[in-house]
Amino acid sequence: MxxxxxxxxxxxxxxxxxxxxxxxxxxxxxxxxxxxxxxxxxxxxxxxxxxxxxxxxxxxxxxxxxxxxxxxxxxxxxxxxxxxxxxxxxxxMTEAALFTAALLAARFSVVTLPPRTREQSRRVLRETGLAHRATVRAIEEPVAEVHDGSLHLLGAVAAEARAALDADAAEAIVLGCAGLADLVGPLTELLNVPVVEGVAxxxxxxxxxxxQNLSTSRAATYAPPERLGPVPA
Amino acid sequence: MxxxxxxxxxxxxxxxxxxxxxxxxxxxxxxxxxxxxxxxxxxxxxxxxxxxxxxxxxxxxxxxxxxxxxxxxxxxxxxxxxxxxxxxxxxxMTEAALFTAALLAARFSVVTLPPRTREQSRRVLRETGLAHRATVRAIEEPVAEVHDGSLHLLGAVAAEARAALDADAAEAIVLGCAGLADLVGPLTELLNVPVVEGVAxxxxxxxxxxxQNLSTSRAATYAPPERLGPVPA
Amino acid sequence: MxxxxxxxxxxxxxxxxxxxxxxxxxxxxxxxxxxxxxxxxxxxxxxxxxxxxxxxxxxxxxxxxxxxxxxxxxxxxxxxxxxxxxxxxxxxMTEAALFTAALLAARFSVVTLPPRTREQSRRVLRETGLAHRATVRAIEEPVAEVHDGSLHLLGAVAAEARAALDADAAEAIVLGCAGLADLVGPLTELLNVPVVEGVAxxxxxxxxxxxQNLSTSRAATYAPPERLGPVPA
Amino acid sequence: MxxxxxxxxxxxxxxxxxxxxxxxxxxxxxxxxxxxxxxxxxxxxxxxxxxxxxxxxxxxxxxxxxxxxxxxxxxxxxxxxxxxxxxxxxxxMTEAALFTAALLAARFSVVTLPPRTREQSRRVLRETGLAHRATVRAIEEPVAEVHDGSLHLLGAVAAEARAALDADAAEAIVLGCAGLADLVGPLTELLNVPVVEGVAxxxxxxxxxxxQNLSTSRAATYAPPERLGPVPA
Amino acid sequence: MxxxxxxxxxxxxxxxxxxxxxxxxxxxxxxxxxxxxxxxxxxxxxxxxxxxxxxxxxxxxxxxxxxxxxxxxxxxxxxxxxxxxxxxxxxxMTEAALFTAALLAARFSVVTLPPRTREQSRRVLRETGLAHRATVRAIEEPVAEVHDGSLHLLGAVAAEARAALDADAAEAIVLGCAGLADLVGPLTELLNVPVVEGVAxxxxxxxxxxxQNLSTSRAATYAPPERLGPVPA
Amino acid sequence: MxxxxxxxxxxxxxxxxxxxxxxxxxxxxxxxxxxxxxxxxxxxxxxxxxxxxxxxxxxxxxxxxxxxxxxxxxxxxxxxxxxxxxxxxxxxMTEAALFTAALLAARFSVVTLPPRTREQSRRVLRETGLAHRATVRAIEEPVAEVHDGSLHLLGAVAAEARAALDADAAEAIVLGCAGLADLVGPLTELLNVPVVEGVAxxxxxxxxxxxQNLSTSRAATYAPPERLGPVPA
Missing domain, CATH: 3.40.50.12500 (Rossmann fold)
Structure with a gap:
């Protein structure tokens, strides 16, 4: 699901x-x-x-x-x-995208939107430990802009991604939002580096x-919770 | 509040x-x-x-x-x-407790409860950057145990805290749960190191x-949100 | 392949x-x-x-x-x-195992063999950035021991894995050698936490x-090499 | 005092x-x-x-x-x-300023003076662990310039602070010198982000x-010293 | 040798x-x-x-x-x-150069060549732990260019080194390739900071x-290997 | 000198x-x-x-x-x-000892004295970045004990060093105090790993x-100071 x-x-x-x-x-x-x-x-x-x-x-x-x-x-x-x-x-999708980029490139950059969400990317970079191999950049567009496709953002995303390749020595790009799958093809063509879409x-x-028949560990952090939700105060 | x-x-x-x-x-x-x-x-x-x-x-x-x-x-x-x-x-209370301990001791240990919540402490240690000066320990008691005072947990907390002083070179103890304020006094007496209670x-x-007339930055991460909550799907 | x-x-x-x-x-x-x-x-x-x-x-x-x-x-x-x-x-297999464990558990431990190879695990932990969530342990057996199956090592691996769960707060185990796939089943049963086999x-x-039609970035680090191998001195 | x-x-x-x-x-x-x-x-x-x-x-x-x-x-x-x-x-004042900024903003920048003192800021960032959330910038003025007030430095500090907001994604500014308290007001007005003065x-x-009745731990690092000072050689 | x-x-x-x-x-x-x-x-x-x-x-x-x-x-x-x-x-030569630079300067920059080798420098920075004090830059020249002396590269290396001093707050330069010894003198004169050549x-x-009669530890990682090389498959 | x-x-x-x-x-x-x-x-x-x-x-x-x-x-x-x-x-002597140990062993341990000085070792480990490869241990003896030779401390130091080899996977030992040179020989013999004395x-x-004709960078951090010392208040 x-x-x-x-x-x-x-x-x-x-x-x-x-x-x-x-x-x-x-x-x-x-x-x-x-x-x-x-x-x-x-x-x-x-x-x-x-x-x-x-x-x-x-x-x-x-x-x-x-x-x-x-x-x-x-x-x-x-x-x-x-x-x-x-x-x-x-x-x-974020952890998956970061791990995927790490399998493909020594360094990479997340291009997310809007700028206020950069901290969310950084948080997952802290959790995964990949901060030493990544930078986070953002374009000035609301997430609402991508609800029905994102091709109209290609120029803005490509510009920021190119800055990442040039200034941050990034070798791959992670798309920092769901709903950007239609950018993967054109962006790959423009940039000639892997473009990772996190949901895929x-x-x-x-x-x-x-x-592999693997699921979440129940040892401590993700053990079944005792409480399932709201109780009357 | x-x-x-x-x-x-x-x-x-x-x-x-x-x-x-x-x-x-x-x-x-x-x-x-x-x-x-x-x-x-x-x-x-x-x-x-x-x-x-x-x-x-x-x-x-x-x-x-x-x-x-x-x-x-x-x-x-x-x-x-x-x-x-x-x-x-x-x-x-967590970030405040960690910063306070860092003002008092070169190294310290969080004693939290129950063990499944250690990751919550580690998360704040990652955010604050104090992981290199702290360890996280836990006693096997549910938070519910401390709703009306925590003196009955003194023995368990003191034992874990002593282990932190001996094995982790901790020099102060952070109480890793709200509602443990009544432990501060007796624990300080027992351990002879600062005991930090996060709410205080x-x-x-x-x-x-x-x-200092300071409040949260509105520059990006904590800017006022556009949406205030649930809207009909 | x-x-x-x-x-x-x-x-x-x-x-x-x-x-x-x-x-x-x-x-x-x-x-x-x-x-x-x-x-x-x-x-x-x-x-x-x-x-x-x-x-x-x-x-x-x-x-x-x-x-x-x-x-x-x-x-x-x-x-x-x-x-x-x-x-x-x-x-x-190492990076894959570490990323997989990170999808399943807040902390985990690598159980490798023999002890001299621990630095190889640590090297990949440095590259992946997951050192803050993992420990590395080893049993005293040569890799040659696992060429035709590894069930005879179950006791030794299980003992070290249990130590990881208890002393390192690990919540999953990564098998630190190829050829240990037949340990996954019995070890999972014994330990009741996810056991990750890197080749799988x-x-x-x-x-x-x-x-996803993704392959290695050719931008810099992994660009096609100019030289393919030995030339006469 | x-x-x-x-x-x-x-x-x-x-x-x-x-x-x-x-x-x-x-x-x-x-x-x-x-x-x-x-x-x-x-x-x-x-x-x-x-x-x-x-x-x-x-x-x-x-x-x-x-x-x-x-x-x-x-x-x-x-x-x-x-x-x-x-x-x-x-x-x-440095550790206090860094902890304060961390309570207000996801990322921040220290603006200190003169450039040679940047390493002093970095040293405290290493000790506090906040290097992952901060950058250090400097203006080319001697500390002597601020002995009787610092309003004449407003332009230089504001320029460097703006560069931090733009280029470093800083969301708050830490004033990196004692004696800059009179800059807090005008700088806050100009930048519209929190400006932290360390002495306050x-x-x-x-x-x-x-x-909280808390004082320095005497456990090891800050135990009372055996020697109080110079003795004849 | x-x-x-x-x-x-x-x-x-x-x-x-x-x-x-x-x-x-x-x-x-x-x-x-x-x-x-x-x-x-x-x-x-x-x-x-x-x-x-x-x-x-x-x-x-x-x-x-x-x-x-x-x-x-x-x-x-x-x-x-x-x-x-x-x-x-x-x-x-890399670890030696990094340790040497660390004895001379709070921060430094590696100027290597060509850009694809930057990851090799970063790998040694990860191993030595000096990444927090260094940046890695590269000029667009193949290593083959330096086989018989490197004075013709002085301009390119000096430009990148100057960028490191200005933009990265570097205080010393590490030459990121063997065979650049003849650059040390002229570069030191141009830049007025220490220039470290790794072979020296x-x-x-x-x-x-x-x-000091010291040699590699044989305790684990560098113990004598059991196998000396190729055996018939 | x-x-x-x-x-x-x-x-x-x-x-x-x-x-x-x-x-x-x-x-x-x-x-x-x-x-x-x-x-x-x-x-x-x-x-x-x-x-x-x-x-x-x-x-x-x-x-x-x-x-x-x-x-x-x-x-x-x-x-x-x-x-x-x-x-x-x-x-x-500390930075030199740490860099030397890093040239000899994947991991090492500092054995210092007395316990209160462990933070001094950790400070240099933070500066050099070698904390990920080292642990710090201490014996309960004052520095005054080693003013005229340290052979009487051999047993205590050896015991702590052995604990480092066993529990910390250390592969070399750094002597954490000046004046311990006479321990190098006997300790090397007892432990069979490199023992690094920092002054040497x-x-x-x-x-x-x-x-190499190298000296401290004068670029910023270690530029000649403007003031040479006490002036009348």
Missing amino acids: IVNPNTTASMTRTVLEGARSAAGPATRLVGSTAASGVDSVESNTDEVYGALAVLDQVRAGEAAGVDGYVVACFGDTGLAAAREAARGPVVG AAVTMTEGLLA | IVNPNTTASMTRTVLEGARSAAGPATRLVGSTAASGVDSVESNTDEVYGALAVLDQVRAGEAAGVDGYVVACFGDTGLAAAREAARGPVVG AAVTMTEGLLA | IVNPNTTASMTRTVLEGARSAAGPATRLVGSTAASGVDSVESNTDEVYGALAVLDQVRAGEAAGVDGYVVACFGDTGLAAAREAARGPVVG AAVTMTEGLLA | IVNPNTTASMTRTVLEGARSAAGPATRLVGSTAASGVDSVESNTDEVYGALAVLDQVRAGEAAGVDGYVVACFGDTGLAAAREAARGPVVG AAVTMTEGLLA | IVNPNTTASMTRTVLEGARSAAGPATRLVGSTAASGVDSVESNTDEVYGALAVLDQVRAGEAAGVDGYVVACFGDTGLAAAREAARGPVVG AAVTMTEGLLA | IVNPNTTASMTRTVLEGARSAAGPATRLVGSTAASGVDSVESNTDEVYGALAVLDQVRAGEAAGVDGYVVACFGDTGLAAAREAARGPVVG AAVTMTEGLLA
């Missing part, structure tokens, strides 16, 4: 479409849109509602027998809680974990 | 009482209990509900004209969103920020 | 067998044994010959139209050169990169 | 004045000027004499019953020795430690 | 000449050229052949009673294996280790 | 004797004892007086035409100021810098 933490169904469709091209033939991908929350996730406030939506969606997925999950929001909103809720593996990366990593 | 992300009012009272001893005479402390959510915050799932509760409480605080906030939960649940919601400064530390740091 | 940097064909068979269980149905796995070099890779000296063998094997693979490669030796011997030689992606992990990551 | 490590009494007055605005009503601030040493602290040589002066001043403070100390020199000259000499807490920050942190 | 991992004898002569000026009067320097391999080491592929050549040369040196070795290739190709093969100490640095460090 | 920051002439003699065995035949070593200050350097307070004494001694050395200096105190007391005062290079290491590194 591709979990979109925001309520914009068109974005789920866009993301799902992009994910399908990377998924294996035996994989049945299901898109899920937040039933309630925010229509776009940019701020830390958005992330609070996004995390709640992710948790609800994963629980619904569990009831429906979903095998594995991808959190389709740069910053991996709600990922840790989702791991506690799911029997199967849960992969964030996360889908293949989730397939890989399932193929 | 001391923001307790869980719904247990007795814990708010305990925490508030501990905080008062450190607060200045001109400071009016208000305790706030989550109106809904979970009665204890330990898991990543709990943190999702805790963050939502923190955000709601800070908004209520804003309506009531609160000047500054302390997030009273080890792990600083909801802190980033709270910063976006509040006009005034917001300080997490955060209260004084919030007072300090207010005295 | 699963590239075994040593000359021991039985080890290639063992490794290939383990890898098949994780590979997708459409993937055709080919094992490759070093035509010359050393019968086991443990020392830094062994790695010199192992890297040469990896390069030769990848070149043969290129001639045969291989799509992607897995370097099946803990330490990822010869990986960087292999990336220059291959049109398609090349994944090391690397196979699924290579499949994933291929599914 | 605000400890000025240099011999320039006018600077002590300037610093003390700036500090008063942040101090609580119950706090009695005392300024102290080095009785001997150097009239400005910039070089490593200056720091040797500055440290000696700090130690002497703290001892005089102890004799006079001072409760807590602030070292008012960017670089925190003599701080470690002062901690051994004082019964109460001792806070450096350190005064409130010292008040906070006192309110 | 100065070990040149490539097959270009003129480069060995150039390097040896540069080394002599730093060596002590009692030191007998011997140059060694790779008997087979590649005529220049730039790519990761080159490093595979270079490492093999280094190992062969060190073994020949052992047979001839050589006391200590310098690996004369930026990136320290084959260093770890050489340490296993030699009774005496082995020093890489490594020669004096090897002399120093010999004077 | 071997600069002993304390006033104990017998320690200078012991240290000088140990240094001679490593120095080259053309090197004329001169020992210097602090004319005033403290008779042993352990605490941060001692370091203040020690730094002052180092600065005075280096100035006397400059007047006498000394070519280079070794600071013979673990923690490298006064090193930065000494670099500003000296025309020639200045090497600290620093002497050979200073010789090496002089042989």
